[in-house]
Amino acid sequence: xxxxxxxxxxxxxxxxxxHVRTFxxxxxxxxxxxxxxxxxxGYLQELGVNAIWLMPFFPSPLRDDGYDIADYNSVHSSYxxxxxxxxxxxxxxxxxxxxxxEMVLNHxxxxxxxxxxxxxxSDNPRRDWYVWSDTDNRYQGTRIIFLDTERSNWAWDPxxxxxxxxxxxxxxxxxxxxxxxxxxxMWKVMSFWLEMGVDAFRLDAVPYLVExxxxxxxxxxxxxxxxxxxxxxxDEQFPGRMLLAEANQWPADLRPYFGDGDEFHMAFxxxxxxxxxxxxxxxxxxxxxxxxxxxxxxxxxCQWSLFLRNHDELTLEMVTxxxxxxxxxxxxxxxxxxLNLGIRRRLAPLLDNDRRRIExxxxxxxxxxxxxxxxxxxxxxxxxxxxxxxxNGVRTPMQWSGGWNGGFSAAEPDxxxxxxxQNPVYGYPAVNVLAQLGTGHSLLHWMRRIIAVRxxxxxxxxxxxxxxxxxxxxxxxxxxxxxNEAVLVVNNLSGAAxxxxxxxxxxxxxxxxxxxGRNIFPRVGEQPYLLTLGPYQFYWFRLRRI
Amino acid sequence: MRxxxxxxxxxxxxTPLLSEMKLAEDTFLTDDFVRQLINVGEVDILVGLPTxxxxxxxxxxxxxxxxxxxxxxxxxxxxxxxxxxxxxxxxPELVTGISIDDVRPTSNLNALRTLHSISxxxxxxxxxxxxxRTILSAAELLQAKACVVMSPESSGIEDEWLSRLLRPVxxxxxxxxxxxxRRHKFEGMLLTNLLYPMTRALYGVRIREPxxxxxxxxxxxxxxxxxxxxxxNEGDADGSELRFTLAAITGHHRICxxxxxxxxxxxxxASDLVPALRQxxxxxxxxxxxxxxxxxxxxxxxxxxxxxxxxxxxxxxLRVNRKRLREMFSTGVxxxxxxxxxxxxxxxxTELRGIARMDEGEFRxxxxxxxxxxxxxxxSYHKSVISRDHIIQSLAPLFRGRALAFxxxxxxxxxxxxxxxxxxxxxxxxxxxxxxxxxxxSRE
Numbered sequence: 001x002x003x004x005x006x007x008x009x010x011x012x013x014x015x016x017x018x019h020v021r022t023f024x025x026x027x028x029x030x031x032x033x034x035x036x037x038x039x040x041x042g043y044l045q046e047l048g049v050n051a052i053w054l055m056p057f058f059p060s061p062l063r064d065d066g067y068d069i070a071d072y073n074s075v076h077s078s079y080x081x082x083x084x085x086x087x088x089x090x091x092x093x094x095x096x097x098x099x100x101x102e103m104v105l106n107h108x109x110x111x112x113x114x115x116x117x118x119x120x121x122s123d124n125p126r127r128d129w130y131v132w133s134d135t136d137n138r139y140q141g142t143r144i145i146f147l148d149t150e151r152s153n154w155a156w157d158p159x160x161x162x163x164x165x166x167x168x169x170x171x172x173x174x175x176x177x178x179x180x181x182x183x184x185x186m187w188k189v190m191s192f193w194l195e196m197g198v199d200a201f202r203l204d205a206v207p208y209l210v211e212x213x214x215x216x217x218x219x220x221x222x223x224x225x226x227x228x229x230x231x232x233x234x235d236e237q238f239p240g241r242m243l244l245a246e247a248n249q250w251p252a253d254l255r256p257y258f259g260d261g262d263e264f265h266m267a268f269x270x271x272x273x274x275x276x277x278x279x280x281x282x283x284x285x286x287x288x289x290x291x292x293x294x295x296x297x298x299x300x301x302c303q304w305s306l307f308l309r310n311h312d313e314l315t316l317e318m319v320t321x322x323x324x325x326x327x328x329x330x331x332x333x334x335x336x337x338x339l340n341l342g343i344r345r346r347l348a349p350l351l352d353n354d355r356r357r358i359e360x361x362x363x364x365x366x367x368x369x370x371x372x373x374x375x376x377x378x379x380x381x382x383x384x385x386x387x388x389x390x391x392n393g394v395r396t397p398m399q400w401s402g403g404w405n406g407g408f409s410a411a412e413p414d415x416x417x418x419x420x421x422q423n424p425v426y427g428y429p430a431v432n433v434l435a436q437l438g439t440g441h442s443l444l445h446w447m448r449r450i451i452a453v454r455x456x457x458x459x460x461x462x463x464x465x466x467x468x469x470x471x472x473x474x475x476x477x478x479x480x481x482x483x484n485e486a487v488l489v490v491n492n493l494s495g496a497a498x499x500x501x502x503x504x505x506x507x508x509x510x511x512x513x514x515x516x517g518r519n520i521f522p523r524v525g526e527q528p529y530l531l532t533l534g535p536y537q538f539y540w541f542r543l544r545r546i
Numbered sequence: 547m548r549x550x551x552x553x554x555x556x557x558x559x560x561t562p563l564l565s566e567m568k569l570a571e572d573t574f575l576t577d578d579f580v581r582q583l584i585n586v587g588e589v590d591i592l593v594g595l596p597t598x599x600x601x602x603x604x605x606x607x608x609x610x611x612x613x614x615x616x617x618x619x620x621x622x623x624x625x626x627x628x629x630x631x632x633x634x635x636x637x638p639e640l641v642t643g644i645s646i647d648d649v650r651p652t653s654n655l656n657a658l659r660t661l662h663s664i665s666x667x668x669x670x671x672x673x674x675x676x677x678x679r680t681i682l683s684a685a686e687l688l689q690a691k692a693c694v695v696m697s698p699e700s701s702g703i704e705d706e707w708l709s710r711l712l713r714p715v716x717x718x719x720x721x722x723x724x725x726x727x728r729r730h731k732f733e734g735m736l737l738t739n740l741l742y743p744m745t746r747a748l749y750g751v752r753i754r755e756p757x758x759x760x761x762x763x764x765x766x767x768x769x770x771x772x773x774x775x776x777x778x779n780e781g782d783a784d785g786s787e788l789r790f791t792l793a794a795i796t797g798h799h800r801i802c803x804x805x806x807x808x809x810x811x812x813x814x815x816a817s818d819l820v821p822a823l824r825q826x827x828x829x830x831x832x833x834x835x836x837x838x839x840x841x842x843x844x845x846x847x848x849x850x851x852x853x854x855x856x857x858x859x860x861x862x863x864l865r866v867n868r869k870r871l872r873e874m875f876s877t878g879v880x881x882x883x884x885x886x887x888x889x890x891x892x893x894x895x896t897e898l899r900g901i902a903r904m905d906e907g908e909f910r911x912x913x914x915x916x917x918x919x920x921x922x923x924x925x926s927y928h929k930s931v932i933s934r935d936h937i938i939q940s941l942a943p944l945f946r947g948r949a950l951a952f953x954x955x956x957x958x959x960x961x962x963x964x965x966x967x968x969x970x971x972x973x974x975x976x977x978x979x980x981x982x983x984x985x986x987x988s989r990e
Contacts, residue, residue, distance in 0.1 A: 283587075283623075284659045322620055322656050471585035473660035499584055 003093055007240045010266055010371055011303050011461040014451050016049040017310055018376040020057050020079045021417055023398050025409035030416040034084035038091045045095045048451030053100040053202055055311060061111050068109035068172050072189040089197045098199035105186055106205040107172040115173050119160040128179045131165035142217040148340050167208045177209045177226050187233055200242035207247045219253055227263050248317055251295040261299035269304040271318035276364055281330045283494040285476040289467055304370035308361055309378055312391055313342030336386050346394050348381040356536035363538040366454045367489045369465045379447040380436050383426020396421050401434040453515050459485045468502050475500040488541040492533035501528035512541035575683055579666035583687050586662045590622035592690035595698055596677030598631035601640055603701035608644045614708030616655035628665035629680035631672025638665035675786040682772040690765040692716045697759030710804040711762030721799035723762035724755050727809035728858040731956060731964040735949045738968045741826055747975035749795045750844035757788040757826045767799050785829035792833045796840040805854025819942050828938045831927040842983060859961045871950040876902045878943020885940045889926040894918050911951030913974045919944055925985035
């Protein structure tokens, strides 16, 4: 299957987020690898995804799951070779799957040779590649992100006898983007991978590239200049490739990252995700409609990327204190589930393994404006292990079968990079791909089905959205439109059956066709359109004027 | 109905089930109101606002309520239900027109949820019973866990009132929460001279405001009262608020009192007294019949759990036309002589005539005589010696006499003195309770 040549391919994408290490171990060393992932591309193709986003696979001391890169132009030996990666890339493309890789622009590992050189002396040529200071008093207005582990954004380097700036862990010194040599070098790094055939980058932690005194050192105009420069080069030299921004910000602050269509193609909509969980728990559409109403228009070539869960905690940075407390009490009563300002749990445990709620959340993910991202394992309802530190509890091996090591690896279990989920509810004997493939009504089959329905029309990826405001606040209803095509989406956020009257007079004369069963419903007339929905039920109706 | 379809042919032709008949006849709630309730769904908190031409005060009250919900119950599913008796001043529109966004800028509060405000008009004339029935019906249909009804005249209240009335229900399992206000010593004399002491003596529970427009209650109790209370003659005997309190007592529900603070004084006219008696004393007298097994067995009285002071009076100067009261009392005793002869015992009537002839300077209406008078009225009401409404109306001049005496006795009294006097009246009602029982039985 050839790759779709449309330059806006990312608007129609279904992205699958996966860490090479976690997916499949082809050589029995207990760690997933490129060859293993390549062998499982058929599974992803059948699932219906057409893009994979690989988490960092570069050489790294792995003190932050690979986000502490020690060499940008190579791959971590545990995952294979650069040649293995090339083969993976080619195989994916041959199956119509694009490959998005991570690029951590903001910082390196403190083990990176650049930093080792930089710290070696104040007159080293690479001294200015990082942000050094004689005091730790500069940039006082900057918040600390990893509150649970860091007390300052400055760390003392005993070798250099100076402080260096870091927005994340202290072993991740920030690069100095005021230095043109750094900007040039990072473009060279990106070019290296683009020339190999990589389709897109997820650029990590982009709001923090540049620091200025008297500011909060986030979202600065100088940072946008750096990003625009990268985009300009990308468009000139590699048209059709894509940049995805990781910027955990409010929608209004995120908007500048799209520029005039000349900065990022895509950005994560971070504030929406916790509000989807909140709306579900509150059984009230208010949090969802409120944040979407606050979301500004973006240029026509740009796109939001939506997700339910990812490799990090369910971040609660972009919510009010009231909302955060509610989310903690609702989804993380056990305090060990909380990390930084978030909740380190997977989708299925967050939703009490309630199939109806899992389906509803995926239904919203697939039908709200944006490109959906599925976190590996969530398509089969994998669980987590909160006894593993940091965010490792949501990064356990993929559960392929109920056999040896869950089908993930032939290694001795104690050699696995992380233990498999073992508990009776979510353990690999109960939750695995093989079993779900053999069960027609499994979550996996359902996910295949909804992805297929989503992909059957461009309206979800490219269409506009118009909210309907029924008096029943438990119902979230909207119409997605693209050209002459219109899809009505009705979601019941409540655990009880609901009746709702929808004002569809604008669509008078249309016949709703339910998109999963393809049954027709009564024609829309002048009167309010009455629907009844079971607990957590949702409908997608194609509106046809026949 | 569906259930009939599952029955045999013969059974289906039989007389319809009682429940079916009731449902078919019961059109108390309008379809539009039911449709609005469907949209609201199950709630944790329901705030009821019975209104009738309250445009002057309702806006600030709704804002206080919304502010109270956001501040004290941000996570709960809440609804404001306005039961309107046909306002012509735009009251319902004011209730539904105020949104959380109007409250947020001044209170700096955020809302997690949708807060519904819905309004419905009941019946053709404003009665507190119809309003109460509407609100309780909504509470039942929405499965409200905790409810509060607030007086639409309560302007300028603190949003904490809502919390004080609801928290005992939400957190401590009480079924009824009645208020205590800081009142002027001469405000609410019908309450201090009749309603409070008589309910206390008869039912054995010391509820300072048994008749109130601000109260909290559980959804469980609301549903029970809705089912058990007779709503048939609601137009004739208004005053469901008092019946509500009495039902909580006789149903052995958990009751508490909370101190709310200053209750804004509302000017009353002399002509307001008879309607007030109809709303309060009539339902109290009416309740004595069905409640006889409950109250006849009670001796003494017990306090109820109370948060804050159990009474508080203020002593600011207040102008009262004592001469007018005196005249209305004396005239009433003279003009209603024939009526009183059917209601009162000869000795009581003689004593009343005696004090009606007293000079203003020596005027006294002893508590003992007042209690006997009230009890004889209650017994006559029970016996229906004359039209019950005439009995209630004829109590008005006698109450004015008692009110005058209370004013005189407490004119220079301190807060403590006033409270001691009220307590003395209560004890007199308790002491003479056997007298009521005796008359009640003798007149059976």
